[in-house]
Amino acid sequence: MLLNKTLIGLATGIMCSLTFVANAAPIEIKFSHVVAENTPKGQMALKFKDLVDEKLPGKVTVKVFPNSQLFGDNKVLEAMQLGDVQMAAPSLSKFKKYTKKLQIFDLPFLFTDIDSVERFQKSAVGIRLLRSMERKGLIGLGYLHNGMKQLSASAPLKVPNDAKGKKFRIMSSDVLAAQFMAVDAMPVKKPFSEVFTLLQTKAIDGQENTWSNIYSKKFFEVQDYITESNHGVLDYMVVTSKSFWDSLPSDVRAEVQSALDEAIAYGNGIAAKKAEQDKQQIIDSKRSSIITISTEQRQLWVTAMKPVWKRFERKIGKEYIDAAISANQVN
Numbered sequence: 001m002l003l004n005k006t007l008i009g010l011a012t013g014i015m016c017s018l019t020f021v022a023n024a025a026p027i028e029i030k031f032s033h034v035v036a037e038n039t040p041k042g043q044m045a046l047k048f049k050d051l052v053d054e055k056l057p058g059k060v061t062v063k064v065f066p067n068s069q070l071f072g073d074n075k076v077l078e079a080m081q082l083g084d085v086q087m088a089a090p091s092l093s094k095f096k097k098y099t100k101k102l103q104i105f106d107l108p109f110l111f112t113d114i115d116s117v118e119r120f121q122k123s124a125v126g127i128r129l130l131r132s133m134e135r136k137g138l139i140g141l142g143y144l145h146n147g148m149k150q151l152s153a154s155a156p157l158k159v160p161n162d163a164k165g166k167k168f169r170i171m172s173s174d175v176l177a178a179q180f181m182a183v184d185a186m187p188v189k190k191p192f193s194e195v196f197t198l199l200q201t202k203a204i205d206g207q208e209n210t211w212s213n214i215y216s217k218k219f220f221e222v223q224d225y226i227t228e229s230n231h232g233v234l235d236y237m238v239v240t241s242k243s244f245w246d247s248l249p250s251d252v253r254a255e256v257q258s259a260l261d262e263a264i265a266y267g268n269g270i271a272a273k274k275a276e277q278d279k280q281q282i283i284d285s286k287r288s289s290i291i292t293i294s295t296e297q298r299q300l301w302v303t304a305m306k307p308v309w310k311r312f313e314r315k316i317g318k319e320y321i322d323a324a325i326s327a328n329q330v331n
């Protein structure tokens with residue numbers, strides 16, 4: 001009799017907790033970003049949503065907000081700390097308030113190409129950088145590629161002197177400011193959502209960005225020239241807040257991370273192709289002339305901009321810069 005009562009009690013308890021689990025509202029991940037959906041980041045975010053739906057049905061849902069719909073790049077990290085958004089993937093140039101170390105990615109002409117960037121991100125040093133903002137409450141969950149940056153302007157830019165006195169929109173990075181000042185240009189820090197209008201109204205003369213951003217945001221329609229400079233990298237870190245991450249049950253956290261890893265691999269897989277396609281679309285549009293610079297002309301840009309490395313060496317850490325230089329060598 002006593003045994004029966006105990007069993008009934010146990011069964012009722014289990015039923016109650018199962019009902020609770022079944023009725024519990026799914027955990028919501030708001031994923032906010034600033035670019036269009038037809039970009040490596042836009043595609044990665046949508047893939048992540050699909051994978052989470054597949055791996056964690058009813059337990060976790062992802063809502064993607066592209067095109068600065070929810071937060072612009074100046075606000076998203078503060079919003080994340082307040083719990084108003086759970087994930088974002090700002091460009092590596094936008095973390096200055098949280099760590100100086102990520103400024104390494106902004107050093108002009110540091111990485112030869114995106115493969116070097118990949119080797120650096122995968123190295124022990126690159127992995128350590130994912131945790132460089134933990135004390136500020138942010139955790140890096142992975143890197144995502146966009147690609148190498150090009151220079152666009154309303155006048156042709158072939159040598160550094162062509163940039164003299166011109167206003168360039170930059171992301172909120174002091175290294176990028178120093179890079180443009182090194183060629184006597186005027187850097188203007190502005191959010192991504194304002195760039196098109198600034199270019200269209202000629203409030204600024206130019207900007208630097210990747211082929212996919214120049215194409216998807218139509219900058220090529222309001223810039224007569226694009227110099228294929230490949231002078232720097234524009235990549236992302238997918239971040240979340242430590243408090244949100246720690247609040248997830250460990251099995252859910254592992255599944256979310258695995259969905260994200262898969263989505264990042266997918267995004268990275270299309271980034272290079274997208275850069276080529278979008279460059280071609282710009283060429284075909286005939287709205288903007290693409291300038292190819294000679295090795296000698298490129299060297300002039302390198303000579304003018306490279307002293308910026310030394311100025312930021314102490315803040316970034318020499319060992320990080322050395323590791324990036326060695327990532328340029330294929331083993």
Ligand code: LMR
Pocket residue numbers: 034035073090091146171191192209213234
């Ligand atoms: C920019 O502000 O130019 C880029 O960071 C936008 C982006 O997220 O690719």
